[in-house]
Amino acid sequence: xxxxxxxxxxxxxxxxxxxxxxxxxxxxxxxxxxxxxxxxxxxxxxxxxxxxxxxxxxxxxxxxxxxxxxxxxxxxxxxxxxxxxxxxxxxxxxxxxxxxxxxxxxxxxxxxxxxxxxxxxxxxxxxxxxxx
Amino acid sequence: xxxxxxxxxxxxxxxxxxxxxxxxxxxxxxxxxxxxxxxxxxxxxxxxxxxxxxxxxxxxxxxxxxxxxxxxxxxxxxxxxxxxxxxxxxxxxxxxxxxxxxxxxxxxxxxxxxxxxxxxxxxxxxxxxxxxxxxxxxxxxxxxxxxxxxxxxxxxxxxxxxxxxxxxxxxxxxxxxxxxxxxxxxxxxxxxxxxxxxxxxxxxxxxxxxxxxxxxxxxxxxxxxxxxxxxxxxxxxxxxxxxxxxxxxxxxxxxxxxxxxxxxxxxxxxxxxxxxxxxxxxxxxxxxxxxxxxxxxxxxxxxxxxxxxxxxxxxxxxxxxxxxxxxxxxxxxxxxxxxxxxxxxxxxxxxxxxxxxxxxxxxxxxxxxxxxxxxxxxxxxxxxxxxxxxxxxxxxxxxxxxxx
Numbered sequence: 001x002x003x004x005x006x007x008x009x010x011x012x013x014x015x016x017x018x019x020x021x022x023x024x025x026x027x028x029x030x031x032x033x034x035x036x037x038x039x040x041x042x043x044x045x046x047x048x049x050x051x052x053x054x055x056x057x058x059x060x061x062x063x064x065x066x067x068x069x070x071x072x073x074x075x076x077x078x079x080x081x082x083x084x085x086x087x088x089x090x091x092x093x094x095x096x097x098x099x100x101x102x103x104x105x106x107x108x109x110x111x112x113x114x115x116x117x118x119x120x121x122x123x124x125x126x127x128x129x130x131x132x
Numbered sequence: 133x134x135x136x137x138x139x140x141x142x143x144x145x146x147x148x149x150x151x152x153x154x155x156x157x158x159x160x161x162x163x164x165x166x167x168x169x170x171x172x173x174x175x176x177x178x179x180x181x182x183x184x185x186x187x188x189x190x191x192x193x194x195x196x197x198x199x200x201x202x203x204x205x206x207x208x209x210x211x212x213x214x215x216x217x218x219x220x221x222x223x224x225x226x227x228x229x230x231x232x233x234x235x236x237x238x239x240x241x242x243x244x245x246x247x248x249x250x251x252x253x254x255x256x257x258x259x260x261x262x263x264x265x266x267x268x269x270x271x272x273x274x275x276x277x278x279x280x281x282x283x284x285x286x287x288x289x290x291x292x293x294x295x296x297x298x299x300x301x302x303x304x305x306x307x308x309x310x311x312x313x314x315x316x317x318x319x320x321x322x323x324x325x326x327x328x329x330x331x332x333x334x335x336x337x338x339x340x341x342x343x344x345x346x347x348x349x350x351x352x353x354x355x356x357x358x359x360x361x362x363x364x365x366x367x368x369x370x371x372x373x374x375x376x377x378x379x380x381x382x383x384x385x386x387x388x389x390x391x392x393x394x395x396x397x398x399x400x401x402x403x404x405x406x407x408x409x410x411x412x413x414x415x416x417x418x419x420x421x422x423x424x425x426x427x428x429x430x431x432x433x434x435x436x437x438x439x440x441x442x443x444x445x446x447x448x449x450x451x452x453x454x455x456x457x458x459x460x461x462x463x464x465x466x467x468x469x470x471x472x473x474x475x476x477x478x479x480x481x482x483x484x485x486x487x488x489x490x491x492x493x494x495x496x497x498x499x500x501x502x503x504x505x506x507x508x509x510x511x512x513x514x515x516x517x518x519x520x521x522x523x524x525x526x527x528x529x530x531x532x533x534x535x536x
Contacts, residue, residue: 004479004533013536037504058504060472061534105474 003096004061012061015068019054026120030112032104037063041112045120048078055109062094062102067109069093079117085110087132107131135423135431136514138163149484152519157302157330157463157510158488159352163419170357170412181407182381182398196407199414200397206417207347208338209364212396216410217361220329221251223348224296226363226400227325228255230373231346232294235323238264240293243286243322245270245278245308246500247301250493252327256296269496270297270313276304276453283313287320296325300334303492303508304453305436305463307331311342318343323369329353333512334432334461336425339364356416357409363400370396377402428513435511435520436462442524448531452501462511465492468527471534473505479530485523 021042029040037059044052053071057064073093074082090106091098098106107128115125136142139161144151153161173195179188181196197211204211217223232255236242242256246269259265268290270283278297286292295317300307310326317324325346328337333354339347346369351360365373375382375393379402384392393399420428440455443464451466468476477489488508491498498504509523 004475009534012534060474062475062478099478102474102478 003098005096008061008065008094008096011065011068015055015057015064015071017054017068017071018056020056021052021054025052026116028112028116028119030108030115032059032063032108037105037108039063039067039108039112041067041109041116043113043116045079045117049076050074050078050082051076053113055112057109059108060105062098062105063108066090066094066106067112070109070113074113082117083114085114085131103132104128136516138165138419139514140164140167142514146484147482152483152485152515152522154485154487154509154511154515154519154523156512156515157305157353157461157492157508159358160333160355160512161514162357163355163416165415165419166356166412169415170408173408173411178408180404192407192411195411195414196405199410199417202414202417203362206337207362207364208340210367213339213364213367213370215363215365215370215397215400216405217363217400218359218406219352219361220249220327220348220350221255221361223346223361223363224252224325224327225255226376227296227346227348227365228259230376231323231369232256232259232265233263234372234374236263236265236293239266239291241266241268241286241290242294242296243268243270243283243290243292243317245272245283245297247272247276247278247303247494247497248296248298249302249327249329250495252296252298252325253496268292272500274454275456276301276306277456277459278308278310278313280309280312284316287316287322292317292320292322294323294325296327298327298330300330300461301453301497302330302463303465303494303497303506305330305461305465305510306453306456307335307459307461314342314344330461333420333428335429345369351409351413351416354416355419356413359406360409360413367396370400375399375402379403381405423513431513432462432511433458435515435517436460438517439464439509439511439520442520446524446527446531449527452503452506462515463508465506465508467503467506468531468534470536471530473507475534476507476527476530479533480523480526483522483526485526 025042025044027042031038039057041055118125141161177191179192181193200211200214203214268286271279273279299310324344326344328349332349345366347364352358382402384394448469449466473489490505
């Protein structure tokens with residue numbers, strides 16, 4: 001199966017939840033130095049749940065599509081549910097067989113979102129390895 | 133016999149497609165003669181060198197030192213001036229951490245270029261942190277070549293003590309006017325290091341003519357094994373410099389309170405060296421010698437011009453740099469207008485076309501280009517025009533796939 005399924009390319013060209021949120025919000029940016037991908041994510045959390053999420057990304061199709069699909073998935077999830085997500089969950093959401101060498105592309109968005117939550121709670125932020 | 137028959141890996145298939153290996157600027161493939169030499173060492177005369185008075189060690193030592201002679205001949209240097217390291221990075225670190233630490237002081241300017249590989253930037257940044265040297269960078273002209281006038285201006289106006297530059301760009305493939313820049317530095321008694329990692333497999337190098345003080349490259353980019361780097365250093369400078377790593381092999385005498393270093397070149401080769409790979413490297417250099425530079429350059433010139441000609445026909449790509457004929461390696465870096473470099477490399481890879489995507493260890497250069505990443509295609513003697521046609525066909529397919 002092609003990892004660049006039409007669905008992935010559609011999300012790449014027109015990502016869902018693209019843009020920035022106005023105040024009040026929590027933000028995080030993540031960079032994947034190896035390929036120059038950059039992402040900024042804004043989140044609004046109410047009553048322990050993600051109520052709104054927007055992001056701006058400059059990256060490859062896999063990283064943008066991952067964040068786009070993830071952004072739909074995360075709405076109304078509570079913090080514990082978000083923090084429990086790992087690499088395999090994102091692969092399942094993507095639904096295409098991405099090779100492990102692209103793990104940073106796959107995880108860029110999730111890492112940004114989890115670190116927003118962890119930072120707001122003064123907990124140690126996660127690294128790539130923590131999500132594998 | 134066609135040249136690619138001599139490289140067994142080129143007959144591999146990936147996903148049922150013939151391998152098209154276009155990542156030669158990262159590392160070249162290995163000829164059968166080198167692989168045979170490597171196996172022969174372990175099967176017939178594996179022993180530690182320069183010690184153990186026995187016949188097996190004698191053979192190993194003799195073969196190890198034969199490679200040193202061949203490398204010296206390859207560069208027109210003396211054999212005491214050839215130091216084996218692990219790679220180009222270690223060779224530059226050796227110079228920065230012994231010569232740099234010993235003979236440069238706070239405020240001295242080390243002149244680099246913005247196109248340098250991280251291996252020729254970070255050791256100098258470390259020295260900056262450690263002793264307070266200053267760094268200046270030569271800019272590039274619009275074609276991706278070191279700007280000679282910019283270099284001259286810095287050399288004329290700043291307190292430059294050391295010049296450390298590449299001979300060619302691993303991103304653009306431009307072969308710089310390095311001979312003239314070295315000459316300028318020499319006239320001002322500035323110490324010089326030339327990084328020939330990218331050109332060592334493409335044109336002959338003569339350290340006597342270049343009159344550089346140090347010169348560095350890696351075996352694995354010239355059809356040799358990984359794990360072997362070369363440092364050429366002017367003998368009088370190497371003698372003055374303190375030793376780098378301490379341990380076996382590099383010592384003359386060890387007492388409880390002090391030690392004296394061994395003579396050149398062993399002074400800079402602490403511990404058991406990479407004996408097998410150094411020995412096998414000789415066959416790579418013999419392989420180049422047998423092919424002759426004329427043959428290598430004729431093939432590469434044709435490949436370079438055809439590659440650029442065909443790539444320039446594509447209206448959906450941005451190409452970085454310019455091919456000034458006769459001053460260019462068979463390298464091109466580019467981006468598709470509608471797809472990220474990593475996606476392009478991924479899809480080419482599925483078709484067994486091996487390229488590199490990313491920043492190619494040149495973050496400062498990519499910052500100046502204003503792009504997060506590029507796709508790089510780099511060829512060598514065993515590549516063909518037919519393979520270039522396959523690349524072009526696939527780039528068109530990728531463009532169509534990503535078309536909005």
